[in-house]
Amino acid sequence: MEKKKILITGGAGFIGSHVVRLFVNKYPSYLIYNLDKLTYAGNLENLKDVENKSNYKFILGDIADEKFIYDLFSKEQFDGVIHLAAESHVDRSITNPNEFVITNVIGTVNLLNATNNIWKDNKKGKRFYHVSTDEVYGSLGETGYFTEQTAYDPHSPYSASKASSDHFVRAYHDTYGLPVIISNCSNNYGPYQFPEKLIPLFINNIRNNKPLPVYGKGVNIRDWLYVEDHAVAIDEIYHRGEDGETFNIGGHNEWKNIDLIKLLCKVMDNKLNREPGTSEKLITYVTDRAGHDLRYAIDSSKLQKKLGWKPSLQFEEGIEKTVSWYLNNKEWLDNVTSGNYQKYYEKMYSNR
Numbered sequence: 001m002e003k004k005k006i007l008i009t010g011g012a013g014f015i016g017s018h019v020v021r022l023f024v025n026k027y028p029s030y031l032i033y034n035l036d037k038l039t040y041a042g043n044l045e046n047l048k049d050v051e052n053k054s055n056y057k058f059i060l061g062d063i064a065d066e067k068f069i070y071d072l073f074s075k076e077q078f079d080g081v082i083h084l085a086a087e088s089h090v091d092r093s094i095t096n097p098n099e100f101v102i103t104n105v106i107g108t109v110n111l112l113n114a115t116n117n118i119w120k121d122n123k124k125g126k127r128f129y130h131v132s133t134d135e136v137y138g139s140l141g142e143t144g145y146f147t148e149q150t151a152y153d154p155h156s157p158y159s160a161s162k163a164s165s166d167h168f169v170r171a172y173h174d175t176y177g178l179p180v181i182i183s184n185c186s187n188n189y190g191p192y193q194f195p196e197k198l199i200p201l202f203i204n205n206i207r208n209n210k211p212l213p214v215y216g217k218g219v220n221i222r223d224w225l226y227v228e229d230h231a232v233a234i235d236e237i238y239h240r241g242e243d244g245e246t247f248n249i250g251g252h253n254e255w256k257n258i259d260l261i262k263l264l265c266k267v268m269d270n271k272l273n274r275e276p277g278t279s280e281k282l283i284t285y286v287t288d289r290a291g292h293d294l295r296y297a298i299d300s301s302k303l304q305k306k307l308g309w310k311p312s313l314q315f316e317e318g319i320e321k322t323v324s325w326y327l328n329n330k331e332w333l334d335n336v337t338s339g340n341y342q343k344y345y346e347k348m349y350s351n352r
């Protein structure tokens, strides 16, 4: 029997690399294609352990390149797409929104068109899975949760671009009958996250004794999920969800930024054999992020009830595991923070 061909976009990034690893190892009967442009956030080092597997293939390419995408799909005739490729950092979207429109909106529409073209005569067993974010729902006050029915209300150029791409995905389902499925997930953490995002950035700064730039008063709240639990949810939804459905994914694990940062400092002091309280001294309050959403919290009861998924790790355990991974993989951290990273860091933080 011919192997099913699954295209994963953005597989060299943080979450994508965990999804690629899970699918390559769990499904020898699939051929997994990883399409990635290898931007600053994409790194083939993230996939060293699967790169020589016979059911894995890497393709270098840009989802915003319409002709390239159309030709690739016509040639390979994929059976499924799991779409993660995106510009993903809110702060970068504030300084350069256009890139977010090009990759997140136009790139997604290119993939939808190419998929629609190759599946137009036979949609049976096919699936286009769009990986999205809870940020499309906007910001919560002190109470309540985002459900699958919450109206979209994005505030940053990043979340506006993701909201737009979600709308296009649903429109292709409603207009052309494309077999799509969407999930909206809360903040991920774990190995291989680029150190522009809060947790790996602060781990890297603590180990280098650099200031920890806390935006505003540090009172914003995020709902944290270990990245491997997200990958498992994607697997369940890809295989067992229904066409046109949306699932919220979250950790039921809300942390005020400053409390999370203090926990991280404690774990780092312990791992680095520093006096308790040493790392906390690096905390520096800086100008707030523009349009900073106050609180995200996901109601994932649909996913839990319908597909039986739940997070596997308690946060303290996940943070311990994450800190250990970064400290045991200093070379990875040093590699990704060399080159343009220094310029990025200067630009983002020198005027705060």
Ligand code: NAD
Binding pocket: 009, 010, 011, 012, 013, 014, 015, 016, 035, 036, 037, 038, 039, 040, 041, 042, 043, 061, 062, 063, 064, 083, 084, 085, 086, 087, 088, 089, 103, 107, 131, 132, 133, 134, 162, 184, 185, 186, 187, 188, 189, 194
């Ligand atoms: P990331 O920035 O770590 O990785 C993005 C990947 O996409 C990189 O490998 C990059 O090279 C690739 N890419 C970027 N532009 C491309 C283009 N034009 N063509 C092809 N490849 C391109 O992102 P992440 O944190 O792993 O997020 C992955 C997806 O999950 C995104 O769609 C994001 O919106 C969504 N998401 C992220 C989180 C989170 O907490 N990180 C939470 C919910 C949803």
Ligand code: DAU
Binding pocket: 088, 089, 090, 091, 132, 133, 134, 135, 185, 186, 187, 188, 196, 197, 198, 199, 201, 213, 214, 215, 216, 220, 221, 222, 257, 289, 296
């Ligand atoms: O909710 C899901 C989203 O989570 C994903 O869609 C995004 O791709 C992902 O980047 C993440 O967005 P956030 O903006 O929540 O993550 P970030 O790590 O950038 O910031 C987490 C919180 O920490 C947020 O309230 C801002 C704050 N922060 C962040 C940085 C980088 C700081 O206080 N200082 C910092 O230097």
